[in-house]
Amino acid sequence: MKRLGVVFVLMAIAVALGGQDDLAAGRTEKKFRTAGLVRIRLSSGGYTISGTDSNAIVVTCDQPNRAKVEIKTAESTADVSITDTPHGNFNATIEVPRRSDLWVRLSAGELKIENVEGNKDVESGAGDVYIEVPHPEEYGHRDASVTAGDLNAAAFEVSKGGLFRSFDQEGKGKYRLHAHVGAGNLTLRPAN
Secondary structure, eight states: OHHHHHHHHHHHHHHHTTEEEEGGGTEEEEEOOTTOEEEEEEOSEEEEEEEESSSEEEEEESSGGGSEEEEEEOSSEEEEEEESOOSSOOEEEEEEESBOEEEEEESSEEEEEESOBSOEEEEEEEEEEEEEESOGGGEEEEEEEEEEEEEEEGGGTEEEEEEEEEEEEOOSSSEEEEEEEEEEEEEEEEOO
């Protein structure tokens, strides 16, 4: 009976702290307010970052026992890291509040960002990066570059390929966008 009481106390503490982990299912969750800054550091793999109506950050991995996931939150910032990923075919989905500022660093792989409104600062060493821009007119300063590859920014009417391709624009919006890919393709597309 004492053991059961201890289990309930630990569960209550976890819920009070806003974290719910279901590691066996590859799911890690932490409460987080909307309109905060989410800093995300990713080891190689395939990732989708999606905006949702929830006030939580949720990470779901397809190989839960083969990567380390950490979510740390403070009042207006969150740090998410996925490290020690297996070589070959690792995928994860990261859900954030729809209105979030993103700072993302990916060592290599494929990254998709969709349905997230706010500032974006995204860099990848190698691979393909796709960023959905829900309302291009809401972006003031925007710059994007690739060292080697294609830069397709239909959201801002730019398309370039080859080596050392970039653009830098000023608009009237309140958000900032910075994106860079070392070797690979960078796509900035308007929402469908």
